[in-house]
Amino acid sequence: MKKHISIIGVPMDLGQNRRGVDMGPSAIRYAGVIDRLERLKYKVEDLGDIPSPTPGRNQKDDESNLRNLNEVAEGNINLAKTVSDSFSKGHFPLVLGGDHSIAIGTLAGVSKHADQLGVIWYDAHGDLNTGETSPSGNIHGMPLAVSLGIGHEKLTQIGESGPKIRPENIVIVGARSLDEGEKELIKEKGIKVYTMHEVDRLGMSQVMSETIDYLKERVQHVHLSLDLDGLDPEEAPGVGTPVVGGLSYRESHLAMEMLAEADIITSAEFVEVNPILDEKNKTASIAVDLMGSLFGEKLL
Ligand SMILES: NC(=[NH2+])NCCC[C@H](N)C(=O)O
Ligand SMILES: [Mn+2]
Numbered sequence: 001m002k003k004h005i006s007i008i009g010v011p012m013d014l015g016q017n018r019r020g021v022d023m024g025p026s027a028i029r030y031a032g033v034i035d036r037l038e039r040l041k042y043k044v045e046d047l048g049d050i051p052s053p054t055p056g057r058n059q060k061d062d063e064s065n066l067r068n069l070n071e072v073a074e075g076n077i078n079l080a081k082t083v084s085d086s087f088s089k090g091h092f093p094l095v096l097g098g099d100h101s102i103a104i105g106t107l108a109g110v111s112k113h114a115d116q117l118g119v120i121w122y123d124a125h126g127d128l129n130t131g132e133t134s135p136s137g138n139i140h141g142m143p144l145a146v147s148l149g150i151g152h153e154k155l156t157q158i159g160e161s162g163p164k165i166r167p168e169n170i171v172i173v174g175a176r177s178l179d180e181g182e183k184e185l186i187k188e189k190g191i192k193v194y195t196m197h198e199v200d201r202l203g204m205s206q207v208m209s210e211t212i213d214y215l216k217e218r219v220q221h222v223h224l225s226l227d228l229d230g231l232d233p234e235e236a237p238g239v240g241t242p243v244v245g246g247l248s249y250r251e252s253h254l255a256m257e258m259l260a261e262a263d264i265i266t267s268a269e270f271v272e273v274n275p276i277l278d279e280k281n282k283t284a285s286i287a288v289d290l291m292g293s294l295f296g297e298k299l300l
């Protein structure tokens with residue numbers, strides 16, 4: 001694991017329509033992320049929050065079916081630059097969301113330096129919609145498609161134009177809510193998905209060892225994009241789009257511990273923590289616990 005971590009907050013909530021997720025970065029900082037990582041002997045530098053625009057009229061453009069397109073694009077352009085700078089210095093960019101639309105900027109920033117970039121998408125959702133397939137018009141349901149180069153060009157051209165990742169270098173873990181267009185895209189592109197069905201059947205241990213083997217064979221760098229709604233809302237209630245029947249706290253810790261042991265993750269983001277919907281900052285604390293495991297924390 002790289003020894004220097006850059007914390008990058010992204011107070012973005014315009015990729016969806018429930019306010020509050022813009023306070024995610026402060027909730028995660030308040031839950032003690034910096035101390036936690038320093039205790040593990042990392043050099044942690046908090047770069048503060050990325051300027052994220054406030055909404056114009058928070059409206060959906062009828063033609064494109066995209067909500068707050070210009071604002072989401074602007075925030076992600078800023079983020080891509082900061083992530084790219086951090087990565088090029090040999091640091092580990094640890095991005096705190098904010099809604100999941102910020103993965104557009106993170107992946108644009110990292111992919112500049114890693115042309116074969118692997119991605120683990122730990123999420124209840126596929127986030128593979130486009131304006132055409134989205135039921136909501138919310139851009140947080142689209143970042144994985146955008147990173148594949150599919151979607152509105154104001155989004156796909158962030159960083160550099162064109163695809164940032166390849167479909168065969170993606171593994172989705174924890175999926176249990178996919179829209180029709182997303183299912184088609186998964187089949188068409190051959191994206192590897194461990195739905196909750198596979199997690200139940202195989203167990204998280206096998207899911208993660210297969211995921212690690214699969215990516216190790218293909219890529220040099222792996223980005224972890226962890227949406228807190230991948231976890232079960234009973235345990236992590238502070239998210240805007242909860243889906244029942246999710247991954248447990250224990251399964252998620254195991255996943256992070258196995259990633260730490262495999263030493264394959266070179267950038268990460270933890271997104272969708274919404275303190276307004278949370279119970280006593282529980283979801284932000286879980287995020288910090290998981291970061292502890294991801295960065296090598298052990299009981300003994
Ligand atoms: N990052 C998320 N929480 N995404 C939820 C997306 C929900 C739904 N599939 C949509 O596109 O609107
Ligand atoms: Mn999700």
Ligand SMILES: [Mn+2]
Nearest residue numbers: 100123127227
């Ligand atoms: Mn998501």
